[in-house]
Amino acid sequence: MAHVKTAISLDESLFREAEVWAEKLGVSRSQLFAKAVAAYIREREDEDLVRRLNEAHADGLDEEEQEHLDRLWAYQARLLEETGNEWRPKGE
Numbered sequence: 189m190a191h192v193k194t195a196i197s198l199d200e201s202l203f204r205e206a207e208v209w210a211e212k213l214g215v216s217r218s219q220l221f222a223k224a225v226a227a228y229i230r231e232r233e234d235e236d237l238v239r240r241l242n243e244a245h246a247d248g249l250d251e252e253e254q255e256h257l258d259r260l261w262a263y264q265a266r267l268l269e270e271t272g273n274e275w276r277p278k279g280e
């Protein structure tokens with residue numbers, strides 16, 4: 189993987205904290221900053237995914253999805269009734 193050098197400006201206190209954490213974690217400052225940026229990007233991607241999923245499901249279930257959910261609930265209720273309302277993994 190190719191690496192790119194860059195310069196960033198930080199408040200001195202944040203820079204000092206980064207140095208402390210890099211030392212605690214046993215990584216270089218560059219590695220710490222790279223990991224922090226990667227984590228930040230993953231967070232934003234996760235938030236974006238949740239937003240898109242919420243938008244896609246904002247209108248609720250369609251008729252087919254509701255029927256499927258109803259069948260699942262009925263199946264689960266039957267299983268619980270058959271086991272005396274006690275969940276057990278298969279084979280136990």
